[in-house]
Amino acid sequence: MNEATILNVKHPDGQYEVMVGSGLLPRLGELARIAGPVAVITDEHVGPLYASACGEVACVLTVPAGEQHKTLPTVNGLYSQLLAAGIDRTGTVVALGGGVVGDMAGFVAATYMRGVAFVQCPTSLLAMVDASVGGKTGVDLPEGKNLVGAFKQPTAVLADIATLQTLPPAxxxxxxxxxxxxxxxxxxxxxxxxxxxxxxxxxxxxxxxxxxxxxxxxxxxxxxxxxxxxxxxxxxxxxxxxxxxxxxxxxxxxxxxxxxxxxxxxxxxxxxxxxxxxxxxxxxxxxxxxxxxxxxxxxxxxxxxxxxxxxxxxxxxxxxxxxxxxxxxxxxxxxxxxxxxxxxxxxxxxxx
Ligand SMILES: NC(=O)c1ccc[n+]([C@@H]2O[C@H](COP(=O)([O-])OP(=O)(O)OC[C@H]3O[C@@H](n4cnc5c(N)ncnc54)[C@H](O)[C@@H]3O)[C@@H](O)[C@H]2O)c1
Ligand SMILES: [Zn+2]
Known part of the structure; x- marks a missing residue:
């Protein structure tokens, strides 16, 4: 297998690595150096394809796919499910999906229990090259897109390009x-x-x-x-x-x-x-x-x-x-x- 490419990203509070390669998801825990329990947040398209590749995790939370679900009601549901799964401040939220999942899971990670660790596993080309790097997270309001959010830096970004095989052409x-x-x-x-x-x-x-x-x-x-x-x-x-x-x-x-x-x-x-x-x-x-x-x-x-x-x-x-x-x-x-x-x-x- 080809070696992963590693890009280091510095930000005001530290730094993290963006890893780009094939077959990274099965090595999630090791590559992202995750210690405590893992909560994977994904959507209904990506979850069935790739959640099981992420190894053993505390819970997989699946939201409906699409921008229309990048909202506070969806976030509310996620908070409840994290509590029900017993995720505490030692937990890590992993975003597995496109930019919608990344933005929303990042917002959840920024705010749940005043903030837990966050790892991005982008699976769309747009999420890999754009949404998953830079620390911007958030959700839409009925009045407009991305009107509520937070800066939340991930501890690692794993762009597994093998997932792009199933990405729809559009x-x-x-x-x-x-x-x-x-x-x-x-x-x-x-x-x-x-x-x-x-x-x-x-x-x-x-x-x-x-x-x-x-x-x-x-x-x-x-x-x-x-x-x-x-x-x-x-x-x-x-x-x-x-x-x-x-x-x-x-x-x-x-x-x-x-x-x-x-x-x-x-x-x-x-x-x-x-x-x-x-x-x-x-x-x-x-x-x-x-x-x-x-x-x-x-x-x-x-x-x-x-x-x-x-x-x-x-x-x-x-x-x-x-x-x-x-x-x-x-x-x-x-x-x-x-x-x-x-x-x-x-x-x-x-x-x-
Ligand atoms: N935070 C930022 O800096 C930033 C930057 C750019 C865009 N964004 C946000 O990103 C969002 C758009 O992201 P997007 O284009 O990834 O949309 P998306 O998350 O809706 O994904 C597009 C579709 O592809 C599906 N999908 C994703 N990966 C797949 C895979 N590997 N195989 C099969 N299906 C797959 C998804 O389920 C969805 O149906 C917008 O909400 C936008 O605001 C954020
Ligand atoms: Zn754009």
Missing amino acids: EFAAGMAEVIKHGLISHPRLFQQIEDEGRRLRTMSPVRLQTLVSEAIRVKRDVVQEDPFEHGRRALLNLGHTFGHAIEQVSGYRVTHGQGVALGLVAAAHLSARLGYCDAALPARVEAVLRQVELPTRIPADLPPDPIYRAMFSDKKKVGNRLRFVLLRDVGQVFVADDVAEGDVMAVISQR
Whole structure:
């Protein structure tokens, strides 16, 4: 078996290891150095496939799958089940699943008995490269996504890439949108690797997949390490997301997050080229790589530009009255601009 790749993540209270490799789950206790009782939190899709691989644990708590269950009522149920299973402050909560499980289990670990140890075992590509690193956890409120949460650093992250074999293709594509985003932010070699891999991405060898995942994590690691509480540089991770969130919202979430990010990356590239910040050929390059992984590159014709523009103003990441965009100078070179004129933004989102 190929050796796991290990990335060390430093944070204000210490550090932890992110391990990326095949066949890590059966070694959970040893690799994550868990002492006390283990409570695995998973969802109804992932639990039946992988909970038994995690060895002997005190309890497996299964929640329904999907963002609509990332809520305080679900968290409440989890607290009760942890109590019923006799998990005390010596316990460890293990998140086994996608970003929904990771965010919610992390919030439970941050708050149950004022905080217990937490280990992330991400099983979706998005959770591996994005959600499981950086310490942000939380749940949604009826009023909006991720409105309640806490920073909770894991003691270890085990990204077992063998689990990606069962990930539905659309979820793999959604994760690839974030991987491509990470390449654009600061890793031209990663971006190039995806371009070279072409349509073979889904059938990539475990060794190459391990490299792809660990290099994508490296980008997020480097950014969050420099800005653990999101005061500055972490804003760069929002590349494509101001456009993306607005498109998702206006579509009534028919456009998924991964698709929204893809459309947002295309819009950010076009805006950058239009304003003369990057080569005029860059947008086509971004579009081509997204098409390779079957992500959309054109905003659906039935979503008019006006509501998209207005929705961008409700984004919680905007500063005061100004829209803030992450723009590109080249693959691997991004910066924040908050002086973009409405006309230029409208021109880009009117493009079909
Ligand atoms: N905390 C952060 O920094 C951060 C960053 C990005 C996203 N997020 C959050 O992550 C969530 C999205 O995560 P996601 O895309 O992983 O969604 P998800 O957790 O809903 O997983 C997507 C689907 O894939 C299934 N699945 C996961 N792994 C599988 C596997 N190996 N085999 C078969 N099915 C599998 C899940 O059951 C689910 O149905 C959102 O709630 C978002 O807010 C958090
Ligand atoms: Zn995203």
